[in-house]
Amino acid sequence: MAEERPRRGPGRWVARGLVLTFVLVAGLGAWFGGRSLFESVLGPRCQATAAGSSVDFDPEQMSNAATITAIALRRGLPARAATIALATAIQESKLRNIRYGDRDSVGLFQQRPSQGWGTVEQILDPEYSTNKFYDALVKVDGWETGTITVVAQKVQRSAYPEAYADHEQEGRILASSLAGHSPRGVGCRLDGAEGEADVALIGRLLEAEYSLGVRAVEGTLSVQAPSEQLAWSIASWSVAKAVDTGITGVTIGDRSWTRSRDSSAWEWQVADTPVGPLEVQLHLT
Incomplete structure (x- = not known):
């Protein structure tokens, strides 16, 4: 009489399904991770260097940073103004001219039409939004010497004012290089x-x-x-x-x-x- 093989219940298929799911998820994670690594290491990229330190951004971000810095110079403002504006834009939008945000916030600085910054179309114009930021900045008492956290908060009225200081170094490097102080x-x-x-x-x-x-x-x-x-x-x-x-x-x-x-x-x-x-x-x- 042949030995009866043990029956394999539905648990076997569940286990196989879990393994297959794990493999698929791991594969997708590796693909997306590899794609991100490829884009950051080998894809289009920009770098700003000043005083021996460098920061990397993608071309879209660097283009917007250039606009913010150039307009500060055109208005006769010091690099300090560009540093504050750049640190603010990095925190608010990661230097991207986005069409969404908290409540009705849009654009590089996440300015709100309902707070008098302009229409959505106006705010989504980087030159307009940058000029509006500087219009507000120069009205802040002591903005030339005040800390970025305090100054940016008086302009932006953010719920997270302490976050602006996190990007001061990036702002300094971008402002110095794009303003021509670091050839x-x-x-x-x-x-x-x-x-x-x-x-x-x-x-x-x-x-x-x-x-x-x-x-x-x-x-x-x-x-x-x-x-x-x-x-x-x-x-x-x-x-x-x-x-x-x-x-x-x-x-x-x-x-x-x-x-x-x-x-x-x-x-x-x-x-x-x-x-x-x-x-x-x-x-x-």
Whole structure:
């Protein structure tokens, strides 16, 4: 008489199902984790460096940081103002121009239409929202020397005011490099541009954010700055805005940045054809 095999009940299938589920979840986690790692390590990325310290952001974030810093300079405000604004925007939106937030908050600074900051459409314009932030900032007594936590809270009236201080160092590095106080401080590793750069957009942005004009010179655009610091600010801004405008290279003095996905795009190289120290040359193809 053959030995009777033990019966295997439904528990066997439950166990197999749990194992399969675990494998699937682990696989998906590895895929998403690997994708995030790929994008952060090998994908488009920007870096700002000042006083030996660096911070990394994606191109969208760096482009918005450039706008915030440039407008501070156009208004004649010190880098301290940009530091406060940048730390605030990092906390409020992670430097993204988002269309949602707490209650009716929107935009880089999560400003609320119901609190008199403007319409949704206005607040979603980075130039408008940045100017509104500075309008409020300069009305705060002692903003030039006060702590970021106190000053930003008086502007924003946030439920979590202590959080602004967490981003002060990032704000300082971005403000210093993008304002031109730390030359060669901004580099972006980017995908290749699709077609030629948008000349009209570059001109509009330079006028709105720096009050400066641009002239075409043999397939490039040239911007003349009133000082070397401002020239480096414009050069850094141009790198940060390359993702939006399609700029493929920037030359200032004897240094140049060339759009690329390899490590050379992190740094400014010796220029093949130098220009004057107050000239910023933007390459379009």
